[in-house]
Amino acid sequence: MFDLDRWQEIYHVLKKNKLRTFLTAFGVFWGIFMLVIMMGSGDGLKNGVSQNFGDMATNSVFIWAQQTSVPFKGFTRGRRFDYENADVRALGDAIPEIKFLAPRTNVGGFNGSNNVIRGLKSGAFQIFGDYPVLDSIDPVNLLQGRFINELDVKEKRKIVVIGLRVKELLFEKNENPINQYIQVNGVYFKVVGLFKSKRTGEAASNDNQRIHMPFTTCQKTFNMGDAIGFFNITSKDGIPVAVVEEKAIKVLKKRHSVAPTDDAAIGHFNLEVEYNKMQGLFFGIRVLVWIVGIGTLFAGVIGVSNIMLVVVKERTKEIGIQRALGAAPRIIISQIITESVVLTTFSGYFGLTLGVGLLEFINYLLEKTGAGSDMFLHPGINFNVAITALAILVVAGVVAGLIPARKAVSVKPIDALRYE
Amino acid sequence: MIDITNIHKTYITGTNKLHVLKGIDLKVDAGEMISVMGASGSGKSTLLNILGILDNHDHGEYLLSGIKIEHLNESKAAQLRNKYLGFVFQSFNLVSFKNAMENVALPLYYQNVKRKKRNAIAMEYLDRMGLKEWSHHLPNELSGGQKQRIAIARALIAKPKVILADEPTGALDSVTSQEVMDILTDINKNENITMLIVTHELDIAKRTQKTIRITDGMITEIVKN
Known part of the structure; x- marks a missing residue:
């Protein structure tokens, strides 16, 4: 009181x-x-x-192929190999702890020579072939248009989703990039989406210089056959991604005749551990x-x-x-x-x-x-x-x-x- | 009202022992007005403090209105002081940041009387002291006589059985002293409140019914005035 x-x-x-x-x-x-x-x-x-x-799933692991360092099953050491489409199914079947599995192919790099042209303008960008599931693992801010969808993958449509910096370099300031065409490594693609990174600083400026196209389109257009660049895998909630990482490496070693003891052949990066x-x-x-x-x-x-x-x-x-x-x-x-x-x-x-x-x-x-x-x-x-x-x-x-x-x-x- | 037998009090400071009260017996009836006289250091203030439960005695028995005063905790002592005793001090002891009315109302505050009610009662008492117009003044805006009258009103407000006054006129001139004594005698007569006044002024003591003289911690003389 x-x-x-x-x-x-x-x-x-x-x-x-x-x-x-x-x-x-x-x-x-x-x-x-x-x-x-x-x-x-x-x-x-x-x-x-x-x-x-950004909003990237922190329980992610990246797995890519390197050179073998141990001779195995009649192969010498120093062999190069690629993952292939069948690995996706095999991984999904063998590892129930996987939540999202996003294979990716890539073409060129932003440090390389100019690979993208539009009219008189050109630039060097990273080109990725992706599945729509990428949006669940490493989402971006979509400014205009849409992201890649299942139909794009299925029909191998020649469409791309471009980063903000790509747009700035290839288009006029007030130009609408949607439904315009850009030339990637000599092939024309229609722009269907424009995005901005959710990260900041350098990571963001890297993101914004990317071009995403459907995974299947990328493989076919650039004559990659069955090859996959790398996997981005996340684990189910509550399961450490290290579990998935270990199993996935085991499966991939077996499928690609890599010695079980060969630690150099398969490159991997566990984001969760860093996080x-x-x-x-x-x-x-x-x-x-x-x-x-x-x-x-x-x-x-x-x-x-x-x-x-x-x-x-x-x-x-x-x-x-x-x-x-x-x-x-x-x-x-x-x-x-x-x-x-x-x-x-x-x-x-x-x-x-x-x-x-x-x-x-x-x-x-x-x-x-x-x-x-x-x-x-x-x-x-x-x-x-x-x-x-x-x-x-x-x-x-x-x-x-x-x-x-x-x-x-x-x-x-x-x-x-x-x-x- | 007050009944003490064989009260002893010794102050110990370091290795020094000072035996101040050496066996005091005193009976004060309800409604009596008594003065206590004695030289400095005779023990008269100590006696008053023990009677006021501000200090404790070492030996002997003290009955206040039939209640045995012994080994009280401070909460109980505070309650008894509030209910049975009113104090008037030489230096008035008003609370400097409270105005006259609030000072008078203070004992009722400790009885958890609501502010509005206790201030109204305080105003009545101030009126009786002729200080109604001064109710909202702070103590430092008042004269010595006014301050002592406020202190008396404060001592009265909780309707105590006994008023203990330690040199109530010590800081006042002779005219004001007589006025204060008038008030105290009035209260004693009209309200039948027992009163003990410590003083070293003979003309003040003369105005009480009985004078007790203390010398070296003993009662040496009781004179009827």
Whole structure:
């Protein structure tokens, strides 16, 4: 219940020595401010790095073919081989843990010579033959048109979905690329979709220089026969992709007469392992931030406790009067603890608000100037953390007030009354 | 109302022992007005503090309105002070950030009386002290006599059985002193509140019914005025 007398007293005590109150409050303010800034920056770092994954399924593994390094079944070492369409079915049948399986073929590269032409314009881009399922593993922001569909694959349609950068280089600024034709390695394809990467920084600019066409179209048009460039496989939810990875490699080794001991023949990259390493790093950063932040906050709280001791000493006589008039110890104790809680909570709340405000401002600047990078993006703290911090403040306020409050009532009333 | 037998009190400071009260016996009937006199250090204030449950005694028995005062925890002591005792101090001891009305109402605050109600009661008491117009002034805006009258109103508001006054006129000039004594005698007469006044001024003591003289921690003389 609201008790005007109690708040009047708190106001009086805090107002009496404004500089002292301010400096004490500043200790707590600074603690929570630092905590918020550090948490926010940690999250910014995490967001920045996580964005490099875009919306890609992190439980992915990539498997491609390399050269064998062990002679096996009459083959010498150093043999090159390709995966073939039949492997897709075989993998799907042998490994029930697979969720998505996306084989891919590729032509050319963005570092190579110009391979795509439109009228007088030309550029060097990565060309991929893909299945529609790619959209479930590594989705992109479709700006216009559509992605590859099953019918495209089935009918081996000569269509392409192009990245934003491709469009910028091959088309005029205000030109609509949809239903226009571009020439890829001498063959004309119709543009049906335009996309933008969900990643940031360098990863995004790589993505945006890609051209996707139906898998079957790619194989047929560029005379690849049955060959597959690589597999992108994801595991079912809750199953580590390493399980799928191991099984898939075993199956592929068997089908392509690769020695079971040959680790060099099959190239593979487990995104989940990398992702987990990164998650571990961020967890570490988070723990560190909490430790440092709580430490700083603790220093501020000790300051509050200290000042409350001084206040209690200064008010000894006043407290003595109150006790002579019949104030029970619990009234005095709750009064002092309330003072302490008010001081920490107010200054803490201010620190929290200002910290969040600063983060928002940085965020605003980053967005406005486009300075958000691979490493830092959307700094901010989530609501739960803010609530936790406030709860910590209240508890800290109680703790800070406890010792001074006990001290206030430990004096005999008569000694308190005589105190000058 | 007050019945003490063989009260002893020793103060220990480091290795020094100071035997202040050396066996005090005193009986005060309800409605009596008694003054306590004695030289500095004679133990008269200590006696008042023990009677006021602000300090505890080492030996002896203290009955306040039939209640044995012994080994009380501070909550219980606070409750008894609030209910049975009113204090008037030499230095007024008003709470500096509360106005006259709020100061008077303070004992009722500790009884959890609602703010509106206790302030109304406080206004009645201020009116009786002739200080109604000053109800919203802070203590530092008031004269010594006004402050002491507020303190008396504060001591009265919880309707105590006993008022303990420690040098109530010590900080006042003689005219104001007599005014304060007028008020105290009035209260004693009209409300039948027992009153114990510690003083070292003879003319103040003369205005009470009985004067007790304490010398070196013992009651040496009881004079009827």
